[in-house]
Amino acid sequence: MASNQNISMAVIRRLPKYHRYLRELLDKDVKRISSKELSEIIGFTASQIRQDLNNFGGFGQQGYGYNVEDLYNEIGKILGLTKNYNTIIVGAGNLGQALANYASFGRFGFNLVGIFDINPKLIGLKINNVEVRDMDELKAFASETPVDIAYICTSRSGAQDVADALMECKIKAVWNFAPVDLKVDDDVIVENVHLIDNLLTLTYFVKEQ
């Protein structure tokens, strides 16, 4: 297995898509696949696929192609899917509740261990069997329960304060849904889902149509 140290972000971002397509192939009981066939279903060029997968030591064999299950498992390992992750949601509004109820996350080993909000009307509510706690309890909670990833589902104005509170609790990975770019320490990883940015890309094309 080659070192993963110098893999570009672009390659990393393509891996979940490989993982998703390989799972579909596994579901269809496909045992092996060439880079050419994979290219046809996934939409990257065959040469791109070979180059991407070579980054991780090269799983394919000339004339045989890729063993689907092995490749799926290896990419899962690279993506860190061989362990479970404790997650919390901060912000129990519509989006936070939707994410709390999103069944697919559990399948990949994401365990929702806590939900936090500052709104007294939401505190105490149970969502997908997890009680919404007061944000003031976060520090005590995180000192007892390891938290791997926090999802920020607050409004724009509240998000940076939440990020600061998460850093105080030594939580190092943030999935941010608030429409703001957070300022965090260098050892904190933020992955943004800026829904409105995404939607405005679509309007550009609708306008151009």
Next chain:
Amino acid sequence: MASNQNISMAVIRRLPKYHRYLRELLDKDVKRISSKELSEIIGFTASQIRQDLNNFGGFGQQGYGYNVEDLYNEIGKILGLTKNYNTIIVGAGNLGQALANYASFGRFGFNLVGIFDINPKLIGLKINNVEVRDMDELKAFASETPVDIAYICTSRSGAQDVADALMECKIKAVWNFAPVDLKVDDDVIVENVHLIDNLLTLTYFVKEQ
């Protein structure tokens, strides 16, 4: 104003971020800003910013910088924000309901005109004052009410059927939240939010930490 014909996807995808930051500056009553100052808050290099904005005719003036309000309005125009968009949601589960309730969309001129599902338990429910209709009614609905953008919030297995139904109704823009890459006609624009792909990028980095 230069032609927008040959603007790269990368530039288009940065525009909503410019738009978002400029709105924040406007909220703080900032009148003008240099590419250097803009660079400090937005995180792109000053040269990148000048290059991006030159694509659209160049709004800045040497020694003056950019007029914040003009630039905000121009980018809004480029992104197609000078008109309203009729939107529908297909799939009234957790995520569909969250999007239906997401107040910020209305502010940008997105009007939710319909919600559709196949689940009899959801049909008839009112979400944010919009009634969930039977998916069978989509065609009749779309023939009476113009629909600019459809949000697909179904499961993976149902999404392609929905995309096919949308194409039958001549709906040309799709915001897809289902974890699947849709097959659509060339004149249909799809913007994907693959939440799990995004989350798995995060686990890669958590694992590497």
